[in-house]
Amino acid sequence: MKLSIKIITFSAIALCCTHQIKAQKQLHNYVDPMIGSEGVGRVFIGPSCPYGMVKPSPDCTVSPNSGWLPLPKEVTGFSQVHVSGTGGGPKYGNIQIMPFSGALDKIDQTSHRAEENVKLGYYETVFKENQIKTEITTAEKAAFYRITYPKNASKELKIDPGFFLGEEAIPDGREAQQFVGSQIEIVSDTEVRGYSRIRGGWNNGRAYTVYFWVVFDQPMTKYVTFKDGKFYNNQPAQFDSGKKTAALFSFGNDGKQELNIKIGISFLSELKAKNNIEVEIPHWNFSTVLASVENKWEQLLSRITLSAETSEDYKKMFYTGLYHTMIMPVDRTGENPLWTNDEPYYDDFYCIWDTFRSSSPLITLIDSKRQVEIVNAMLNIYKREGYLPEGRSGNDNGRTQGGANASVVLADAFVKNLKGIDYEVALKAMLKDATVPPGGNEEKEGRGGLTEYLKLGYLPYGIDRAGNRTIDYSYNDYNIATVAKGLNHTDLYNQYIKQADNWQNLWRPDYTNNGSTGFIMPKDASGNWLDEVVFGESKIQKPTFKYTPVIIESPWYVCHWCVFFYEGNSWEYSLSIPHDVPELVLKSGGETAFKNRLDTFFDTKLYNVANEPSFLTPCLYHWIGKPYLSSDRIRTIIKENFNTSHEGLPGNDDSGAMSSWLAFHMMGLYPNAGQPYYLLNTPLIKETTLQLNEGKIFKISAKKMSDKNKYIKSALLNGKPYNKAWILHEDIAKGGELIFEMDSKPSAWGTTILPPTK
């Protein structure tokens, strides 16, 4: 037995090496789905098509967000739906299967991995206990499993639609997924159908249903079905009675060692799941499916090519970054159970609070047609359900953390002139968020605390997340102003451009901390600044704790969602005013004070690389005419925090948020989402070529760049001197070439014409 493990391991390595050689030609081979899989990254490691609906992957216990955990953690099975990079309570983990050998008498078939091999579109593991090898590849809506059992071992399989991630003992625990129902039905000796219906999870969503259809390449010889703790020998179906169902199958131990399985899923019906298999995988060839998913990614990844001398590590980091950005949201067009489905439908915006800054802009840059579809899907959700999505997952709109950030995505599409979007509808959708309080569950959609925000111009302390919501809403107001202006709605523009200053209402000008003055601080409804903030409720006592700009975590007795700043402190959020950095500089005491403030922020570790609200902050030196300092910070941040290891992402990847931040900066670009330009920095890659729409090409190159020559001395745009440390999207979109001349010391380049502002 031990010998056979080694043989499998060796052949796996051999296979690996073959691919390694090929990899030099094919970009998808630079993708390493394991980057960011361990530590805090939480990326999905299984095979997935771009924006793919089915996401098969191992589940290690019921708690991890992506399903996967590193060896030696046990595996309970392989389920078909997952998300990537998320925090909070897990979502999905539906329709689990698990191969095993032995009697059909227990539902738990947990095993341990002896090894694991992961590449784009492909997953492989061998179990320690039984030497069963599982290989997985996938199409858009149907997954393909190739199970290889040891010689003479009997071939058994579990299908468990009762399983899901994040089950908790307390059935209504906040953010915990909850079982609603499941069903399983043996259709023939090669087919099984059924579904899993689950509610809750991180976004506290309504029930969603994942239907499945399974086809085997050989007839089963025996089965037992399972419901609510009991096995049944002669019942080929277990109907939904609100109890967990499953089935165990035997395929005997005669004949070939391989069992091939196709699993189609659907959010409409089992027959649609079957149709998804028939349309996508009308054969039994594992390699064909694998080649197809590789090819889909190759088409997308090749929209950006890097110069030949780029290091393997940089290529891996970059293409894996692009890959992670395009795993979610998920294309569910034709799979919408809520309204007729001839419109684009996307789910798993998880969540826009994370992705609006860099993921959406990167998709816009690589594949603007896709971004148009995604935006139209968002507008359709608004039209049918009344509000734009924020943390939408499982076909349900909630949950909000701060702003109504779909506004930024819409404004970004508008300023980048994406065609095929009804921007009058987009404006209406944004105005709905800005004018109609979401009520009831204020965390679900729209702007919680809107009434107070409109009345006072800020959210008073006591309303959950008053600090960051005030900031985010003022940015969302700016987004509305942007679109209103572009559509010639002057009255609306005037109103919202004024509201865009609302962040200033929480700016406490005289407050000093760590050498800097002026911070976004808690204020009560009467306008009083609060040094001590209350927590909890009591008629007699008013317990308080001291609030300062460096407080990140509130005391344990304050709920995570009730704090003044969500997942951050005042130092971070007081630098997060993407639409009016010049005013922020002024309020901070001018250029020198602002430089000191930024230096303090980065040098004394107040900066949190893992947190999206600080994504733009390293670039803020641009607004005081020191873009080389931005480049220095970015290079340091990347070197210290990003690499090609399993722990190569410094925070939850959050549907590619971290990854897209990295990919942008490696090219020397960084978007200010909702605004029509990119900031320019020293790239990490000498030459990047973007394939844009209509055959347009835009090339960025850094001549003479080296570890020493890390500063931009001068630049040429299409052969003409270019002295701005930022570039309009339209200048990239129309194609051309941007050449940086690099030098060993900072220069005057980009220091005089500051980036655009409100």
Next chain:
Amino acid sequence: MKLSIKIITFSAIALCCTHQIKAQKQLHNYVDPMIGSEGVGRVFIGPSCPYGMVKPSPDCTVSPNSGWLPLPKEVTGFSQVHVSGTGGGPKYGNIQIMPFSGALDKIDQTSHRAEENVKLGYYETVFKENQIKTEITTAEKAAFYRITYPKNASKELKIDPGFFLGEEAIPDGREAQQFVGSQIEIVSDTEVRGYSRIRGGWNNGRAYTVYFWVVFDQPMTKYVTFKDGKFYNNQPAQFDSGKKTAALFSFGNDGKQELNIKIGISFLSELKAKNNIEVEIPHWNFSTVLASVENKWEQLLSRITLSAETSEDYKKMFYTGLYHTMIMPVDRTGENPLWTNDEPYYDDFYCIWDTFRSSSPLITLIDSKRQVEIVNAMLNIYKREGYLPEGRSGNDNGRTQGGANASVVLADAFVKNLKGIDYEVALKAMLKDATVPPGGNEEKEGRGGLTEYLKLGYLPYGIDRAGNRTIDYSYNDYNIATVAKGLNHTDLYNQYIKQADNWQNLWRPDYTNNGSTGFIMPKDASGNWLDEVVFGESKIQKPTFKYTPVIIESPWYVCHWCVFFYEGNSWEYSLSIPHDVPELVLKSGGETAFKNRLDTFFDTKLYNVANEPSFLTPCLYHWIGKPYLSSDRIRTIIKENFNTSHEGLPGNDDSGAMSSWLAFHMMGLYPNAGQPYYLLNTPLIKETTLQLNEGKIFKISAKKMSDKNKYIKSALLNGKPYNKAWILHEDIAKGGELIFEMDSKPSAWGTTILPPTK
């Protein structure tokens, strides 16, 4: 051919007569489902178990609310889900079947009825064109069809899950049901499965899915399936691709003329629908199913027995009234697709605005255990979805017309001491409505306009339905005060008992109309009374129209939902203050003025018998010490508006609202929902015996009552003189006997101790 029609007609009449004779023993034979079927009543006429989930019935075109319309209107088929007595856009009409004879080549098999025979649990019709007889009976979740084809005719059947009621050319038309998806699958030569997924309808609800399983008693010989306008010969399944699907079946023309069909439905799955058939109808005996539904109703109807001499017409009106009251809400326990289903789950509260006054109290009186289940289902909806239901249908909470009327139902359960309800949770649920604006879609749940109501104490003109919402909310506040007081939450009681006076904020004391002074009238946010009210929006013009207390219909250019008073005028609503009639009497100028006001109201036809907000008004004479005038009014209203004809209900029955109003008054009782007493009036029935919980019996009898002797002279409760024209629920619930001594002229009885008040 004509001859055979006559024969069928004769035998149907013969059958009828047989039942007629038997009817003198069995109460369910007094139920005539056709009462209220024509004109405005809109009751469901097909067979249904009490609170039954499946409601099979013919559909006459796609527009009628109950599906049915009188002959000679054509029938498109028989669908399995309907509602009873509703107005607005139709809901349901799912899983339609239609027998026919002929080629399997067209989806439209519309036919005309030659005759129709309807009784409790049974429906029968014969089609003119093809002499096919369709008989229907039903269990809780599975319907049974017996189709008899003419001799030698070929037996064909359509199953059409693409059909639904209320389809409109504009797919997103307000209140129009919208197609989402459907599926059909031939399982074997005797079984078909599939589903229909529809959204919208009157309550603008999210998508709901009705799954079905059909079993035939004989094998089909041929079939074609259908999708999106095309027929398919060799495809036994049509999966859901967002297009309408159906199938046509032939059972040949050999063998017997009868085709028996069982249709199980489920809101969970097709297998659950199949299980529903297996559990409920494990045989092929039509009569057994019919006997079972008759028996279920008999058990319930026999909770109230009437004295033997009661006229046939009165028996019909009374028992049909009870029957209509218990058709909805629908018991969907075990059929909830939204959360685990081991709790009671009811749907089709359609809507509580209509039913809280009389339907709920009647169920409480007849079958308090059922009411406890319904209340707990409402509380579960609050716990899982955040708000209590109002116009819930298709598993979605919306829509509100006025108050958050679930509060009245909860308060009614509380004051009537129903056991097995967590009233602390009930109070929380009511407080949610009273404190958290529903936001987004203000029509969906909770209290729309709450922010203004809390700020101003009334809804200013300009907010939809400002008048009736102000009144309803103040009553809901009284409901909260009631429960808070009972649970010893003194602070809450003090707050809400004060808010219960908010209706007074819209009382315009000096306003005179038709000889009466003081009306609920529109007021703006600054506190100014409005004689002219604006409509529409324009920057330059402010178009207005004159508002007076007699305006029922606003001008055509004002939307139906935007008016000041929903479905009524100020005359009606200014008399609809159920918690503080004494204050209303005072504000109206004292007892004489109030009497004149009531007289004007009834005598000049300002009273609208069809409208629920005036349900209590005929009893208001009680509060000025003239209960005999109440009795006079009630007797006149019933005689003029209610009878045993197809047009025997004067308004939309609204899930039994009209019917229960009648049934209560026939017994001499009328509840003031949310308060612990019934008003006493001259009954229409000489002796009514109520079978209550724990074997308790309460008997109401009117000695010497005749057309002449229509006034109560005196009363004895359990042998002791009883001089109040009202009785506490607890005095009925503990059992006993109330005897009225009748006389030909009004007496002093009941004139001194007025009914309880706030």
